[in-house]
Amino acid sequence: MQTVDVLVVGAGLAGLHTARLLARRGLDVMVADRRRSLSAGIRTTGIFVRRTLDDFDLPDELLGPGIRDVLLYPPSRRSPVRLTSDRDEYRVADMAAVYEHARRAAESAGARVLLGVRYDGMSAGLVRFVGAEPVTARFVVGADGARSRVARDLGLDVNRRLLVGAEIVHPIAPGTTAPAFHCVLDPRVAPGYLGWVIDDGWHAHVGVAGYPGAMRTGIRHLLDAFAQDAPGRSAPTGPVERRGGPIPVGGVLRRLACPAGLLVGDAAGAVSPLTAGGLDPCLRMSELAAAVAADYLRTGDARVLSRYDGRALRARFRGRLLLRRVFAGIRSPAAAEAAVTALRGRAGRTLAARILFGDGSFPDVGPRLAGPVRSA
Numbered sequence: 001m002q003t004v005d006v007l008v009v010g011a012g013l014a015g016l017h018t019a020r021l022l023a024r025r026g027l028d029v030m031v032a033d034r035r036r037s038l039s040a041g042i043r044t045t046g047i048f049v050r051r052t053l054d055d056f057d058l059p060d061e062l063l064g065p066g067i068r069d070v071l072l073y074p075p076s077r078r079s080p081v082r083l084t085s086d087r088d089e090y091r092v093a094d095m096a097a098v099y100e101h102a103r104r105a106a107e108s109a110g111a112r113v114l115l116g117v118r119y120d121g122m123s124a125g126l127v128r129f130v131g132a133e134p135v136t137a138r139f140v141v142g143a144d145g146a147r148s149r150v151a152r153d154l155g156l157d158v159n160r161r162l163l164v165g166a167e168i169v170h171p172i173a174p175g176t177t178a179p180a181f182h183c184v185l186d187p188r189v190a191p192g193y194l195g196w197v198i199d200d201g202w203h204a205h206v207g208v209a210g211y212p213g214a215m216r217t218g219i220r221h222l223l224d225a226f227a228q229d230a231p232g233r234s235a236p237t238g239p240v241e242r243r244g245g246p247i248p249v250g251g252v253l254r255r256l257a258c259p260a261g262l263l264v265g266d267a268a269g270a271v272s273p274l275t276a277g278g279l280d281p282c283l284r285m286s287e288l289a290a291a292v293a294a295d296y297l298r299t300g301d302a303r304v305l306s307r308y309d310g311r312a313l314r315a316r317f318r319g320r321l322l323l324r325r326v327f328a329g330i331r332s333p334a335a336a337e338a339a340v341t342a343l344r345g346r347a348g349r350t351l352a353a354r355i356l357f358g359d360g361s362f363p364d365v366g367p368r369l370a371g372p373v374r375s376a
């Protein structure tokens with residue numbers, strides 16, 4: 001039977017980044033993912049915000065052109081509010097290439113990545129799989145997404161507030177459109193969130209997300225109806241891919257670590273409750289998770305784990321969680337029209353620009369969280 005220092009379950013961005021950082025610290029790391037290929041089953045649009053592009057080293061060739069314009073539409077789709085930044089705010093990545101890049105980085109650091117291997121449970125350090133022999137792991141990292149099975153098995157917190165999102169993505173004729181992010185606030189198609197078209201001049205992503213309980217006709221039907229006349233939509237010039245999945249919006253979970261393992265990415269609830277963006281948080285929190293896990297495995301001192309404490313981070317989420325409740329409360333087209341009207345004024349535009357172009361959608365995993373070891 002194989003023994004590893006760390007088993008990472010899930011080869012999404014959170015799992016691959018954490019595996020790379022742990023392997024770089026000299027640990028023996030194995031990553032297992034049920035997907036047979038990293039270009040299959042993609043669950044994200046792949047919009048990276050400026051702050052992530054500034055702070056993390058994503059190769060330019062994996063990213064589409066910069067986007068500076070956001071248009072916010074009411075349910076009537078008339079007279080959108082246009083916000084224009086003086087710098088590139090968003091770039092949409094080729095996610096299959098991003099995962100491949102992250103996998104190569106993890107492997108170059110010494111991690112082993114196994115695909116087509118489903119995590120099936122653990123007891124006393126012995127981890128069972130479907131598709132591979134069991135392994136003994138000193139520590140398990142749950143990077144297995146919003147509905148993490150590892151979180152349950154470790155007895156850690158699990159996500160309870162989830163949106164569900166779905167989109168279609170396809171190439172468009174280059175040079176025929178102006179890059180823009182079109183956001184539609186309409187509770188009939190996206191209850192509690194938005195419908196979107198993001199067009200970077202190369203590809204268009206058309207999607208909807210919202211609370212599943214309020215999507216009576218089902219998300220696929222809503223997406224197809226929205227896509228028919230979504231603002232900013234261009235005709236496909238190549239294959240149309242479908243993506244989708246759950247999005248945790250309840251904020252970072254409180255109990256994220258125990259002596260047997262910890263959680264990263266969506267499994268940890270590391271998603272901005274307001275914008276539902278999770279790519280920046282999953283990279284940011286993985287840095288701290290890897291530092292804490294490596295320290296714990298080196299010293300054997302369980303008090304080290306208190307540095308990876310979601311309670312400390314949640315305190316900085318209060319405003320965002322409140323705004324999420326406001327967002328969720330927009331339940332009728334009339335309320336959505338009124339909300340977009342409110343954004344037309346100076347104060348509304350400032351608030352919208354702060355949310356859409358500001359650096360604060362997910363707080364820094366700063367000194368308080370990474371601070372000195374507290375007594376257990």
Ligand SMILES: Cc1cc2nc3c(=O)[nH]c(=O)nc-3n(C[C@H](O)[C@H](O)[C@H](O)COP(=O)(O)OP(=O)(O)OC[C@H]3O[C@@H](n4cnc5c(N)ncnc54)[C@H](O)[C@@H]3O)c2cc1C
Pocket residue numbers: 009010011012013014015032033034035043044045046047048117118119120143144145146149164165166167207243244245246247264265266267270271276277278279280282
């Ligand atoms: C439709 C949609 C669009 C989005 N768009 C954006 C966006 O544009 N920008 C942004 O910042 N955020 C976006 N998000 C959120 C963002 O994509 C996620 O927060 C982020 O990708 C989470 O990464 P992760 O590595 O934690 O999880 P995931 O990428 O979900 O990876 C989890 C991995 O675990 C594997 N796994 C699960 N169970 C098992 C098991 N039992 N055994 C083995 N492997 C397992 C899965 O196969 C998967 O590869 C979007 C989400 C959705 C649903």
